[in-house]
Amino acid sequence: MALLEIENLHAGVDDKTILNGFDLKIEAGEVHAIMGPNGSGKSTLSYVLAGRDGYTAQTGTARFDGADLLDMEPEARAIAGLFLAFQYPLEIPGVTNMTFLRTALNAVRRGRGEDEMDPASFLRMVREKSRAMGIDDDMLKRPLNVGFSGGEKKRNEVLQMAVLEPRLAILDETDSGLDIDALQTVADGVNAMRNDARGMLVITHYQRLLDFIKPDFVHVMVHGRIVRSGGPELAEELERSGYGTYIGAETSGQGDDAGVAHA
Amino acid sequence: MLDAAAHFETVHERLPGGPEVLQARKAALARAEQTGLPTRRHENWHYTDLARLLKQDSAKNPPMAAHCAEAFCAAALDPLQMVFENGVLVGAPVCEQGVTVESFANALSLGTHAHKDDISDHDMAAFNFAMAQDGVVLTINGSPDRALELVTRGDEAAHLRHAVKVESGTVTLIENLQANGYTNAVLDVDVAAGARVFLLRVQTAGDHIGLTRVKLHGDGAFGVVTFVTGGKLARHETQIHLHGTGARADVHGAILGRGTLHADMTSHLHHETANTDSLTTLHAVLDDTAQGVFQGKVVVARDAQHVDAQQQSRAMMLSEHAHMSAKPELEIYADDVACAHGAALGELDGDALFFLRSRGIDEAAARHMLISGFLAAPLAHIENEELRALVAAHVAAHVPGGDGKGELANV
């Protein structure tokens, strides 16, 4: 059974349809990349899969390990093993990063019928994983994402992924706003989590990230659906030719978004 | 109680103090009657309607259940406790190095605290003196090891008057308001040059009309953090005179309003001299039909240069039937000052809620986390770590949807 199987999904915000017959199948152990111009619906896809309020499916299905994903509360999806690294992580005043991580991990463990992690083991584990992401103790003690730089927020997303150990991680433009060193750190963090049991969906606007996180499959998304799929070579092709060929004449007004930018 | 004079006639014989005190009480009552007991037509009482309270007959409220689970409990800190039950100090005042304690009733009877009729007493304060049953007269010299806690409990209407003089050192006061009945309390605090006073106030029950008047001398510091977590009516008015240069005042409030609670935080900061700072904040979480009021006024006197005075009111509305009124006000007569005020009102952030839920935290726990996080700011103003942890635990248990096991960050 596929880890994630999306079939003919039509979904959107309120009455607006943004995903138009989206299909995707991810097996355990695979890394898929979705590339597409701004506005093509990449974040919408990630929100529909994670269960954000207001992002509703009209027709089609999304199955996670066989279960109807679209029927589950967001927290149930996390417990089932879905993780979304947000394109724009939220700031939560008054809740320290550490408290948040412990609450989330224990909630997920309880939901999976496991025991909560004892405080000492938790601290040791978080310290170790934080260090790998270049996150110091001070950032763990600060309120979640408050006053964090763009790069710090993204590294913090990958830390959450490392702590929660999901079965499927969706990374929504985790590369945007990162300098080359931070990009390397983030990619190392993601690559360290690759294994046979885990699937990944890497969403990006730029080809650059895929130099660091090598995908098994690359999909081009335009207007809410996948218009082409291929191997890693597709990313390189896109880098040379841009999205222009995939975008019909009716969208020529989006010329700014059509090129694949270089860092 | 509607007819204050008639009520006074029935009780004055039982009130402490000799003939001179009685005369002073009568004068105060006359003045209270002259200005009239406050109605919403008085600017200072615009948002809080006392009519219900002042009409309340002396019929007893249901018996109190003052157990620590509901009320705030500071016992873990082993404070020097003074308990007022139905307006009267229970037991003898305790002793502590550097602290002189006397009951207000005793002080009046013995004439050691000869209360002269004070025309600065207005409306409820004048009424308070006319009716005052008891209170505490505290003099503090040096820094006592233990916090001083005033506990108010009981079911009957009570009029308390406290006077605290801090001559030197650093002191922590706790006002633990858990009376089910109606309490009218005046607390006068005089902070000598260089002395520091921190007051934690927690109201968990009843109808409380409180006025705190503070005079700050040079480099003196006064900080108050008021948490209202229960009760029906809460009016906490703070008047601070920053009288000496270098003085600093912190006035912070937090309201956890459910049911029909009406909580009014009114403050007057008078920057009388140069180089004085103040920070006034309110964080209100309002559910059901709860009402919150922030009425803050900052006055900067002429020539009081280099004053930094900030006011901020923030409300988190959890119900469309809850209501918040915010009226920050600046009156500035000096030109070289940094003063600002702001008021923000919003709902629980749906995006933040989704973010937490996407990490496996269920909706109720996520809401609890966001509300607790909102209240972390006023908690952070409690410097003493143990005290902060006690209040945090109390607040966590009272956050809507809180099971008492909730965790507050930054504690």
Ligand SMILES: Nc1ncnc2c1ncn2[C@@H]1O[C@H](COP(=O)(O)OP(=O)(O)O)[C@@H](O)[C@H]1O
């Ligand atoms: N909350 C929303 N309300 C209305 N329109 C939205 C909302 N979110 C996204 N959209 C629209 O949906 C389309 C896809 O957006 P998005 O999923 O963010 O694209 P991408 O992530 O690929 O840049 C855009 O036209 C965008 O304006």
Ligand SMILES: [Mg+2]
């Ligand atoms: Mg996006």
